[in-house]
Structures are given as C-alpha cells and as structure tokens.
Amino acid sequence: MASVSMTVNGKAVAGDVEARTLLVQFLRENLRLTGTHVGCDTSQCGACVVHIDGIAVKSCTTLALQCEGAKVTTIEGLAEPNGPLHPMQEAFREHHGLQCGFCTPGMIMAALDIVRRHGNELDERTIREQLDGNICRCTGYHNIVKAIAAGAKAMAKGGARQAAE
Amino acid sequence: MSATGIGAAVRRKEDLRFITGRGQYTDDVIRPRETRAVFVRSPHAHAKIKGIDTSAAKTMPGVIAVLTGAELANDKIGNLICGWMIHSKDGTPMKMAPHPALAVGKVNHQGDAVAVVIAETQVQGRDAAEKIKIDYEPLPAVTDPGKAKSGPPIHELAPKNTIYEWSLGDAKAVDAAFASAKHVTKLDIVNNRLVPNAIEPRAALAEYDAGTDQLTLWNTTQNPHVSRLVIAAFVGMAPEHKLRVIAPDVGGGFGSKIFIYPEEVVCLWAARKVGRPVRWTADRSESFVTDAHGRDHVTHAELALDANGKILAMRVKTIANLGAYMSTFSSSVPTYLYATLLSGQYDIPQIYCEVDAVYTNTVPVDAYRGAGRPEATFVVERLVEVAARQMGIDPADLRKRNFVKSFPHQTPVIMAYDAGDYNASLRKALDLADVKGFNKRKREAARHNKLRGLGYSTYIEACGIAPSQAVGSLGCGVGLWESAEVRVNPTGSVEVLTGTHAHGQGHETTFAQLVSERLGIPFENVSIVHGDTDKVQFGMGTYGSRSGAVGMSAVVKALDKIEAKAKKVAAHMLEAAEGDIVFKDGKFTVAGTDKSAAWGDVALNAYIAHKFAGQELEPGLKETSFYDPTNFTFPAGCHICEVEIDRETGKTEIVNWTAVDDFGTVVNPMIVEGQVHGGIAQGIGQALLEGAIYDQDGQLVTGSLMDYCMPHAHDLPSFQVGLTETKAPSNPLGIKGCGEAGAIAAPAAVINAITDAIGSEDITMPATAQAVWAALKHAQPRQAA
Numbered sequence: 001m002a003s004v005s006m007t008v009n010g011k012a013v014a015g016d017v018e019a020r021t022l023l024v025q026f027l028r029e030n031l032r033l034t035g036t037h038v039g040c041d042t043s044q045c046g047a048c049v050v051h052i053d054g055i056a057v058k059s060c061t062t063l064a065l066q067c068e069g070a071k072v073t074t075i076e077g078l079a080e081p082n083g084p085l086h087p088m089q090e091a092f093r094e095h096h097g098l099q100c101g102f103c104t105p106g107m108i109m110a111a112l113d114i115v116r117r118h119g120n121e122l123d124e125r126t127i128r129e130q131l132d133g134n135i136c137r138c139t140g141y142h143n144i145v146k147a148i149a150a151g152a153k154a155m156a157k158g159g160a161r162q163a164a165e
Numbered sequence: 166m167s168a169t170g171i172g173a174a175v176r177r178k179e180d181l182r183f184i185t186g187r188g189q190y191t192d193d194v195i196r197p198r199e200t201r202a203v204f205v206r207s208p209h210a211h212a213k214i215k216g217i218d219t220s221a222a223k224t225m226p227g228v229i230a231v232l233t234g235a236e237l238a239n240d241k242i243g244n245l246i247c248g249w250m251i252h253s254k255d256g257t258p259m260k261m262a263p264h265p266a267l268a269v270g271k272v273n274h275q276g277d278a279v280a281v282v283i284a285e286t287q288v289q290g291r292d293a294a295e296k297i298k299i300d301y302e303p304l305p306a307v308t309d310p311g312k313a314k315s316g317p318p319i320h321e322l323a324p325k326n327t328i329y330e331w332s333l334g335d336a337k338a339v340d341a342a343f344a345s346a347k348h349v350t351k352l353d354i355v356n357n358r359l360v361p362n363a364i365e366p367r368a369a370l371a372e373y374d375a376g377t378d379q380l381t382l383w384n385t386t387q388n389p390h391v392s393r394l395v396i397a398a399f400v401g402m403a404p405e406h407k408l409r410v411i412a413p414d415v416g417g418g419f420g421s422k423i424f425i426y427p428e429e430v431v432c433l434w435a436a437r438k439v440g441r442p443v444r445w446t447a448d449r450s451e452s453f454v455t456d457a458h459g460r461d462h463v464t465h466a467e468l469a470l471d472a473n474g475k476i477l478a479m480r481v482k483t484i485a486n487l488g489a490y491m492s493t494f495s496s497s498v499p500t501y502l503y504a505t506l507l508s509g510q511y512d513i514p515q516i517y518c519e520v521d522a523v524y525t526n527t528v529p530v531d532a533y534r535g536a537g538r539p540e541a542t543f544v545v546e547r548l549v550e551v552a553a554r555q556m557g558i559d560p561a562d563l564r565k566r567n568f569v570k571s572f573p574h575q576t577p578v579i580m581a582y583d584a585g586d587y588n589a590s591l592r593k594a595l596d597l598a599d600v601k602g603f604n605k606r607k608r609e610a611a612r613h614n615k616l617r618g619l620g621y622s623t624y625i626e627a628c629g630i631a632p633s634q635a636v637g638s639l640g641c642g643v644g645l646w647e648s649a650e651v652r653v654n655p656t657g658s659v660e661v662l663t664g665t666h667a668h669g670q671g672h673e674t675t676f677a678q679l680v681s682e683r684l685g686i687p688f689e690n691v692s693i694v695h696g697d698t699d700k701v702q703f704g705m706g707t708y709g710s711r712s713g714a715v716g717m718s719a720v721v722k723a724l725d726k727i728e729a730k731a732k733k734v735a736a737h738m739l740e741a742a743e744g745d746i747v748f749k750d751g752k753f754t755v756a757g758t759d760k761s762a763a764w765g766d767v768a769l770n771a772y773i774a775h776k777f778a779g780q781e782l783e784p785g786l787k788e789t790s791f792y793d794p795t796n797f798t799f800p801a802g803c804h805i806c807e808v809e810i811d812r813e814t815g816k817t818e819i820v821n822w823t824a825v826d827d828f829g830t831v832v833n834p835m836i837v838e839g840q841v842h843g844g845i846a847q848g849i850g851q852a853l854l855e856g857a858i859y860d861q862d863g864q865l866v867t868g869s870l871m872d873y874c875m876p877h878a879h880d881l882p883s884f885q886v887g888l889t890e891t892k893a894p895s896n897p898l899g900i901k902g903c904g905e906a907g908a909i910a911a912p913a914a915v916i917n918a919i920t921d922a923i924g925s926e927d928i929t930m931p932a933t934a935q936a937v938w939a940a941l942k943h944a945q946p947r948q949a950a
Contacts, residue, residue, distance in 0.1 A: 018288065034193035035186015037416075039364040040449035044870035047364055075186035089184040093176055096835050099843065100669030101183025102365040102416025108184065124883065131878035135870070137364050137417050138669045140846030140907075141878040143839060 006067045008033070009077030017064045023057075024048045026064035027074060035075040035105045039135070046134030049106040049113075050074045056113030058133070075105035087158065088112055091151030092144075099138035110134045111148040120156035122149050170682030171898070174835035177674040178693075179667075188414045191368040191383045192446045199370070199442035200229055202432055203290030205280040205297050206454065207272035210306035210526035210863020211317065214270055214279065218298040222282060225296055227289030229439050232431075233280045234267035242266065242434050243401040245425055247491035248642035251329045251500050251522075259329040262320035262524070264490040266400075266427035266434075272301070273319055273489035274526050275863055276454025278427050283435050283443055306526035306863035310486035311463045313523035319489065326524040328487055328496070333504045333578055334517035342478030342515045346469035350552040356540045357930045358461035358486070358857040359850075360873055361533050363668075365416020366447035367456060371432035375440065381409045384429050387418040387666050388706020391643065393698050395425045395493070402433050412696035415668035419847070420532040421456045422668065423708050424493040428455070453868045458857055459533020461486035462499065462540050468548040474558045476567045478515040479507060481544060485522045485530075492531035496522065501579075501639050502537030502627075508576035509545035510587040510623050510801055511567040516577045526863040532708065534847055534908040535626070542624040546913035550621065551926055560917070561595060564623050579639075580627055582799050584891045590825045591623060594803040597887055598823035603807070616810040617820075618922025621803065622914035628902030629714030629798035629895065646793035647711070648704050649719035651680070651727050653786035655772040657765035658690040661723075664704010665716035666696050670840070670904065672712060675832045679717055679898075683724050685751025686764055702789070710800065710902030713832060718896040719792035726788035734786070735767045737777040796895040800902050802826035804845070806914035810922050815938025817853060817919055823885045824910070829893040829901035837903045838886050844907020845884055850876040851908075852915035856931045874931070 005014035008031060015030045027033045027050070038060055039047035048060040051073040078086040088108050091097065098104040114122065114130045127145045136144060169175050182188050219231040245264040252258055268279050280297055284290035307316025307326070314325040343349060370383040380403050386392045389410040397405035415422060428445050436443040447455065463484045469477040485499035504518035553563035568587040575581050595601075600619065607617040630636075633644030650662040659680055665672060677691040694700050707716075728748055735753035736743040745756045754761040762770075770776050774784035807821035824841055831837050854874040858867045867873040892899030912930060919937060920926050925944035928936060 020288065028193075032195070033186070034190075035188070037190070037365070038192075038446075038448075039366065039416075040870045042449065042869045042871045044875075045364055045449075075184075079185060085184065092184050093180040096177070096839050098180060098183055099671070099839060100363070100365065100417040101179070101188050101414065102190065102363075104183050105186050128878040128881075135364060135875050135877065137362055137419065137847070137875070138843045139839060140842035140844075140876075140884065141881055142842040142883050145878060145883065 002065060004064050004068055006069060007071045009073060019065060021064045022060055023062040023064050023067055024059035027059060033074050033076050037102055037105060039103065044135060045103065046110055047103050047106040049109040049134065051109060056110050075108060087154035088151035091147045091154060095143050095147035095150055097139065097144045097147030103134065103136045107134050107136065107144060111151060114148065115152045115155060120152045122152045167682055169678055169688035171678055171830065171832050173678065173833065175674055175678055175688065175833055177671050178677060179671060179673045190365055190414045190416055191370060191385050194370055194383050194413060196370065196372050196442040199444050200283050200285060200439065201287040201290045202435060202443050202445040203282045203284065203287065203294045204278045204428065205294045207268065207275060207277040207279055209272060209301055209303050210275050210308065211304040211319065212272050212301040213304065214268060214272060214299060215302055216300040217280060219280065222293040222296040225289065225293035227285035228282060228293045229285065230283040230435065231280060231293070231297065232435060234265055234269035237265060237267045237434065238269055240434065241401065242430065243399055245427065245430070246395065246399045247493060247496050249494055249497040250640035250642065251331055251496045253329045254332050259496055260323035260327070261491050262322055266430040274528055275865055276528060277489065281431050281435065283439050308525050308527050308859035308863050310461060310484045310523050310525060313525050319524045319526060323524055328491065328522040328524060330521045331500050332517070332519045335515060336517045338515045339478045339480050339517040343469045343480065346477050347472040348470045348552065348556055350468045350548055350555055352466050352547055352551060354464040354466060354544060354547060355929050356460045356462040356464065356543055357851060359459040359533055359855050360453055360857050361419045361421035361456055361459060362875060363417030363419055363421060366449060366452045367422065367426065367428065368446040369429040369432040370442060370444045371436035372442040373437040373440065379407055379409065380433055380437065381411065382429055382433055383411045383413060385415050385422050386410065386412045387415065387422045387668060387708055389666065389696055389698050390664060390704050391706055392425050396430060396433065400430055402430065410698045412666055418668045419534040420459065420536055420708060423706065424457050424531055426455065450869055453873070454528055454865055457492045457529050457531035458488065459530065460540060461530050464544055466544045466548055468552050470552055470556065474556055474563045474566050476511055476513050479513055481507060481518040483518070483520045485520055486525050486527065487522050488525060488527045488529035490529045492529040495529060495531040497641065498532050498537045503541050505579045506538050506541035506625060506627060507545060507578055508580070509542065510569060510625050512569045512574070514577065527859055534844065535905040536709070538626045538905065539848070539909045539912060542622065542909050543913045546622045546624065547916065550917045560621055561591060564591065564621065580797065583796055583894050585799060585801050585827060586889060586891050587623060587801060589889045590801065590803045590827055593887055593889060594805050594823050594825040597825065597885055598805040598807065598821060600805065610809050614812050616812060616922040618808050618918040620806045620914045620917025620921055622910045622917065623803045624910040625799055625801040626905060626909050627797040628710035628800055629794050629893065630709035630711045631797055632795060633793050643705065644793065645705055646791050647715040647719045648702060648789065648791045649723045650702065650787065650789045651720065651723040653727060653768050655769050657686065657768040659684065659686065660692045660694055661720055662694045662701045663716050663720065664701050664706070665712040666707045670707065670712060671833070671836045675713070675836060676717060676720060678832055679720055680724065684764060710904040713900040714798045714893060714896050714902050715792060715794050717898055717900060718794065719790050721897045722790035722792050723788045726790065727786060730786060730788065731767050731771065733782055734771045734777065735762050738762050738767065738770050794895055798829065798893040798895060798901040800826065800828050800906055802906060802910065804910040804914045806918040808918040808922055810919065810937060812941065814934055815941060816934040817932060817937055819849065819882045822882055824907065825887040825889060826903065826906050827889045827891055827901065828903040829890065830899040831888060832900065840903045841886050841907050842884055844905060845911045846876050846881055847908040848911020849881060849915055852912040852930050852932060854880060854931050
C-alpha cells in the first residue's frame with residue numbers, strides 16, 4: 001500500500017492504495033464518486049473520462065499514484081450540488097444527447113476537452129472525429145453531436161466557466 | 166396538446182441524475198461487508214474437465230470461498246432454462262440441454278464459467294483465481310452453424326447438435342407457385358453474428374438476510390420479475406416471496422439484459438453460503454464471452470414473381486446458431502419472431518420457411534435489438550431489391566406493386582396486419598431523400614472517382630409483445646400482458662408503478678406525460694416507479710418495443726378506474742349524482758352547474774373519508790390493472806440509404822440517411838427520434854462494421870472493443886427522420902412502438918445501397934472497406950434478366 005493525495009473537484013483527498021489501483025477505482029471505491037464509469041477494459045469506450053489538471057484523461061488507464069498532487073475534475077465537479085448546471089450538461093439534456101446515461105459523464109468530460117482544444121464554434125465533422133475515444137450504444141451520436149455544438153456555443157456566451165478551470 | 170402531454174417533446178425527467186453523475190447503476194450500489202466474485206472461465210471452446218484443484222487458491226490472501234459446479238449441484242441449485250417451447254416438424258420437442266450456472270464435467274464455449282472465487286476485494290479474487298488449476302482435455306469444436314450438424318457432439322440429448330427442425334407455411338402450395346413463376350430470384354445470405362455491447366457491463370450484487378431468510382439481488386436486468394420467477398421457480402434458489410430483484414438504473418440492454426445468466430445465480434447462492442453480500446461486475450472482455458450474442462443465421466431464400474413483378478411466393482431455409490446453451494428466449498427468435506415477418510409489407514400469397522436451430526461451441530445466442538425481425542427484413546428486402554434489378558423494374562416501383570393496401574390483412578405466416586399505409590411512408594421518404602436528384606449526384610460522384618448507390622428498406626415489425634393466449638399457443642412459457650398501479654396521494658400527486666423497465670427509453674418522462682394529460686395535473690407531480698419486485702407487483706419488463714403499446718395501455722386502464730372512483734368521491738363532496746360528475750382538465754364539475762372540486766381536493770377527500778360512509782365507498786385512491794393486448798402492433802416504414810464508395814479503398818461513406826416511420830401515436834417525438842437514431846446506428850454497425858468472428862478452435866477473435874468494431878461518431882451521418890401515422894387499432898392510445906425499427910430497417914438499406922453502387926450482389930455483412938474493395942475487384946457487370 002502507498003498513500004496518495006490529490007485534489008478532486010476542489011477538495012483535498014488522500015488515501016492508501018495498492019500500486020496497481022487505477023484512478024477510476026480510487027474515485028469510485030475510495031471516494032464513492034460513482035459518476036465516472038467503467039465500460040471496457042481496453043481504453044476504447046471513454047465512459048471513464050475525467051480531467052487531470054484540465055486535460056481529459058481515461059481514468060481506467062491511469063494509476064491513482066500517477067495523480068499525486070494533481071487536480072482531478074469528475075462529472076460530479078462540474079456543477080455545485082444545488083447550483084446551475086454547466087452549459088454542456090444543460091446542452092445534453094436540452095438536445096436529448098443521452099438515453100441510458102452510462103456513457104454520458106465520459107461524453108460530457110470529453111466534450112469539454114474538445115472545446116478546450118478546438119474552441120466554441122465546432123462543426124459536425126470536428127465533433128464526430130474528436131469523439132473517437134468515446135462510444136455510445138444508444139443514441140447513434142446524432143443528438144450528442146448536436147448537444148456538444150450547442151454546449152460549446154453556450155459556454156462562450158454566458159461567460160461560462162471553461163472546461164479546465 | 167398541453168406542453169407536457171402526449172405528443173410534446175418534453176425534456177426528460179431522468180436526465181438530471183445522469184448528467185450530474187448521480188445515476189445509480191448496479192455497480193454504484195454499495196452494501197455493508199460486501200465481497201467480490203471473480204469467475205474462472207474456460208479458455209477452451211470445448212473440453213472435458215478432468216479435475217479442478219482449488220487448494221492453492223483457498224489459501225490466498227482475502228479469499229473467503231472457492232466454489233465449483235460440484236458444490237452447486239450438491240446444493241441442488243437448478244439449471245438455467247429456455248422459456249419458449251418449440252416443436253420440430255415431426256412433433257418432437259426442442260432439445261434443451263442442461264445449463265448449470267457453473268460447468269460440471271465439461272465446458273461448451275470459451276467463457277463458460279467453471280469456478281468462482283469469493284474474496285474481500287476484486288484484485289485478491291483475481292490473484293486467487295489464477296491459482297486454480299483446471300485439468301482440461303480439449304475436444305474438437307464447431308462454431309459455424311452451417312457445419313454444426315456434422316460437428317463434434319456437444320450435448321448428449323441433441324443428436325447432430327440439432328435443437329429443432331421447425332417449419333411454417335404450406336410447402337406444397339409454395340412449390341406450385343414457384344412452378345408457375347415467370348421469374349425466380351435466389352440468394353444466399355449470412356446474417357452476421359453480433360455482440361450487443363451495452364456500455365454498462367452486466368453486474369449483480371446479492372445479499373442474504375439470515376434473520377428473515379430473504380435474498381435480494383441488484384441486477385442489470387430488463388425484466389426483474391421474470392428474472393425472479395425463473396430464479397425462484399426453475400433454478401430453485403429461494404421461494405419467490407423470499408427473493409427481491411431490483412433493477413436500478415440500467416445502462417442499455419438491447420435485449421442482452423433480458424436473460425437470466427449464470428452470474429446472478431452464482432452471486433445469490435454464494436451470498437447465502439458465505440453470509441455476506443457478493444458483488445460481480447463484468448469487465449468488457451468477460452461481457453464478450455458471456456453476454457448472449459445476436460443474429461448468426463445462414464439462409465437460402467427464393468422469391469417467385471410473375472411477369473409483372475407481382476410476388477407469388479417465398480421459400481426460405483435458415484440455419485440458426487443458438488450457441489452452446491439455449492438462452493432464456495433463444496428458441497423463439499429464429500422462429501416466431503422471424504418467419505412470421507417474412508411477408509414484409511407485401512401481399513405474398515404463399516410463404517414456406519424451414520428453420521434448423523443448432524448448438525455450437527459459441528456463446529449462447531438470443532434476442533438482440535429487433536430479434537428475428539432484422540433477420541427477416543434483411544431476407545425480404547434483399548430478395549425484393551435483387552428481383553427488381555434482375556427484372557429491370559425500379560425497386561421502389563416493384564415494392565409499390567406488391568404492398569399490402571387493405572387492412573386487416575392476413576399473411577400466410579400467422580400475422581394479421583391491422584393498420585398501415587406503406588405507400589405513404591415510401592412516398593414521403595422518396596421525397597425527403599430527393600431520390601429524383603440521385604442520378605445527378607451519382608454522375609457528380611463519378612467525376613471524383615466515387616461510386617454512389619441508393620438502397621431501400623421498406624420494413625415491417627411485430628411489436629406490442631404480446632397477446633398472452635396467442636404466444637401461449639406458440640409455445641411461450643409466460644403471458645406477455647403488462648401491469649400498472651396508479652397511486653394517488655392525499656395531496657394529489659401521483660405515483661405510477663409499472664412492470665415495464667426503462668434502460669434508456671425514458672419511461673419516467675413518457676409515462677408521466679400520459680398521466681399528466683389524462684388527470685390534468687402538472688407533469689412534475691407524477692413519478693414513475695419501476696424495476697423493483699418489492700414495489701411493483703408483477704410485470705414482464707421491457708423488450709420488443711412493448712412498453713408504450715402494452716405498458717402504457719395498462720396505465721390507461723388503471724387511470725380509467727381512478728377516474729371512476731374519484732368521480733364517486735367528488736359526487737359525495739358536491740352532493741350530486743355520480744352520473745352528473747364531469748371530469749375535465751383536472752376538475753370535477755356537476756354538469757350544468759358551476760359546482761366543482763379540484764383534483765387535489767378530491768384526492769384528499771378520498772383519504773380523509775369524511776364526506777362518505779367508508780362502508781359504502783372504500784377510502785383511498787389507488788387502482789391496479791393488468792392489460793393484455795388483443796394483437797401485436799405493426800410499426801412499418803421506409804428507410805433510404807445513399808452511399809458513396811471510394812473505388813480505390815472500398816470505403817463506404819453513408820452520405821444520406823432518410824427514415825420515415827409509422828409508429829402510430831407518438832408520445833414524445835424527441836424520445837422517439839432518439840430511439841430511431843440509435844436503432845439505425847446499430848443497423849449500420851451490423852451492415853458495415855460489426856461481426857463476431859470465431860476461429861476454427863472456437864476462440865472469439867473479436868473479443869474486445871479493440872477487435873470488435875463498434876460504430877463511432879465518425880462512422881455515422883446525421884439522420885433525416887420523418888413520421889407518418891396510422892393508429893394501432895389494438896390498444897387505447899394507438900401506439901405501435903419504435904425501439905427496434907432502425908435496427909430492423911437499416912442493414913438491408915445499407916447493403917442494397919452498396920450493391921447498387923458496385924453493381925454486384927456478392928457482398929456479405931459486415932461490408933468492410935476490404936470486403937467492398939474485394940467485391941469491386943471481382944464484380945461482374947450486372948445484367949438485367
């Protein structure tokens with residue numbers, strides 16, 4: 001066992017983990033932040049995407065110990081518990097960008113990283129190509145693409161918080 | 166239409182928890198002192214188990230128990246079953262082989278569970294699992310359904326690995342029609358094997374309370390009550406009233422979470438044995454070799470037509486691969502969910518279909534989105550398209566000449582179509598897809614060395630599953646009605662308990678729309694409760710696009726009773742005759758007066774019971790109903806796919822997709838369109854990308870998401886979706902169902918478009934770039950007959 005400490009959703013956290021413990025296990029099992037999901041074991045599906053120091057990372061392929069001292073943001077950290085939703089979350093709801101909801105946290109976290117890298121005016125082709133690391137089995141992506149384009153625009157408008165705050 | 170009533174694109178109630186990471190899926194539930202189950206699975210497709218040595222594993226850190234099939238049998242835990250009896254042509258019953266939750270003596274597919282480790286943590290369980298020594302004697306394996314009958318015997322009770330040899334229709338009449346035909350089209354078709362791949366892996370968490378002798382199972386299931394029934398009555402785990410099954414949020418199902426699997430049985434059994442909760446969550450590699458796969462048919466099909474392109478008869482022979490064991494509803498998929506749809510949208514006088522179901526050393530095969538109907542549609546729509554090309558008739562025109570135009574229409578394969586307008590959906594699709602401009606686009610593409618093709622699929626499906634007597638007469642072991650309970654609280658808010666289950670379909674929203682409109686109360690004041698056998702009395706779950714047509718009809722029936730009872734209460738309150746009470750917009754009025762009572766007041770009075778004698782009128786406002794449909798429903802429509810193929814690489818790009826569907830009444834168009842999109846994506850996946858491939862030793866070589874090609878965002882276009890509407894006459898709301906349409910329609914549309922583009926019919930699914938490139942190299946110019 002080794003001890004690890006990091007900042008998750010703005011709060012300092014620490015824990016004792018085995019060296020082989022993945023970040024997603026630390027988040028889900030130690031911190032009980034179960035919004036980050038595991039959908040595969042080969043880094044394809046993207047249900048586990050979180051932000052580490054502002055950059056989208058697959059938490060199923062990251063060791064918890066690698067995140068020593070890092071700032072991690074999960075889906076639970078995008079909006080205050082009773083506060084307004086993040087514009088990207090709102091856009092997924094408005095455009096029916098989710099059905100079963102399982103891939104959704106990873107999709108939203110990946111979407112924010114697309115905005116970080118490509119800005120707020122996203123065309124369909126860019127969104128589709130940049131979603132290569134995320135799989136959805138329910139929606140056929142049609143409404144996810146619409147949601148991300150709208151969410152990116154909305155983030156620019158209201159002086160909204162950027163993804164990598 | 167109100168802003169939240171039937172027909173409104175209401176945003177979903179369930180979304181808030183999912184977009185904020187607060188969903189509660191099975192793997193998110195936590196129980197005190199829980200342990201982890203790690204399964205040891207066969208690496209062989211077919212082998213004798215000569216010995217299992219668990220001694221080293223038992224001494225590993227954190228290990229609580231190591232259990233095998235011998236102990237399972239010792240504890241008299243029964244086998245898993247298939248719940249739909251099919252009889253062969255000769256009258257003999259299907260050959261259902263024993264399916265123990267942990268293998269005894271022999272393994273029959275890669276991934277067959279042999280032992281389980283119960284440990285404090287998952288990693289400790291995995292470490293211990295590696296220490297279990299299993300002495301296998303590998304046996305020859307067969308995976309190809311076409312070779313199953315001559316393959317190595319898998320189950321003693323099934324000679325030639327044959328489960329049944331079934332037929333439907335009049336063979337002699339079909340032969341006579343073929344003899345008189347002017348034209349016959351023949352096709353050999355492989356309907357490729359698919360892996361459902363819901364993004365949430367299957368999971369189970371079982372807990373035993375020794376104080377009450379009560380077992381509880383949290384499970385990724387589409388039908389918790391059926392799961393409880395089978396585990397209680399057939400597996401014999403516990404009496405039904407001592408087993409509670411909870412299906413919390415479930416992350417997609419597509420059929421694969423209908424079935425009762427070994428893992429939940431083992432978790433329940435182990436939880437009682439070790440006296441602590443036992444959790445299992447599949448990793449994706451495990452899902453690939455344990456979740457029931459879909460499709461896997463090998464078919465020869467023939468269509469007979471007269472000189473005018475009028476279809477005279479159809480003849481179909483299919484071999485269906487059911488894998489190593491018969492999964493829960495596997496037997497019904499290639500029979501009553503397949504051959505009964507071979508008439509398509511067409512008036513076909515005679516159809517004969519033979520289906521041989523076989524065992525192979527592969528993962529069991531069962532219903533996957535569409536279940537039998539995509540396979541039927543692919544046969545029909547490929548036959549019709551190819552016949553049109555061979556006869557030199559426009560494919561849309563040939564379809565029109567043969568459409569069923571009057572209803573009801575009795576097909577030669579059981580189904581009685583009750584309503585539809587197939588011309589209307591075709592016409593609208595032709596228009597939306599700008600088929601008139603296709604030749605111009607084709608010429609333009611040719612200038613860029615691209616091949617353009619156009620493909621149609623005018624599909625039909627049977628949903629609203631199903632009238633209980635009808636399915637009972639066909640061998641189904643259960644009734645397929647649905648239940649609903651409407652509970653009005655004293656403050657007027659409403660809870661609806663439904664036996665359907667949502668795993669992405671949005672029932673919490675659509676069912677609330679129905680109640681809000683009917684009772685005239687705010688949408689926010691309605692909650693939908695599902696997925697818990699302790700809350701909902703009984704239900705048949707969600708599959709076969711049944712929740713709207715059957716589940717909501719049950720709610721309508723219960724609401725009728727609520728209204729009747731509430732009127733009695735209102736009559737006492739308003740001191741009027743019950744017959745004079747009119748209920749409208751959430752208000753009870755005495756006809757012809759200005760005397761009225763609001764919904765909330767009536768609800769309160771029903772409970773305080775001050776205005777009527779409780780001996781005459783029971784207090785309370787809660788009603789239950791069981792609704793059994795009178796017929797299947799028949800959603801139908803036209804999908805048109807336009808592709809562009811790169812001559813150099815064979816890569817297919819879908820440049821235009823048009824879907825026009827008739828789902829009857831649409832409760833929430835936003836949700837319905839979402840269902841259509843998702844279905845099309847799965848159908849395109851089947852046509853272009855997906856295929857489960859076994860090597861000759863029975864190893865699943867497409868056993869991970871690195872090897873099995875799931876559709877990604879960049880593989881798909883945006884979809885153009887339109888609707889036409891003929892109401893389903895068999896249910897009170899006129900709903901037909903929409904969940905499977907896309908997956909049913911899409912594969913034929915894609916392949917019809919590709920074969921149109923390349924000028925050859927010689928392509929099988931998935932039509933990968935490599936396959937199309939090879940077909941282009943060998944293509945012979947198509948000749949009209």
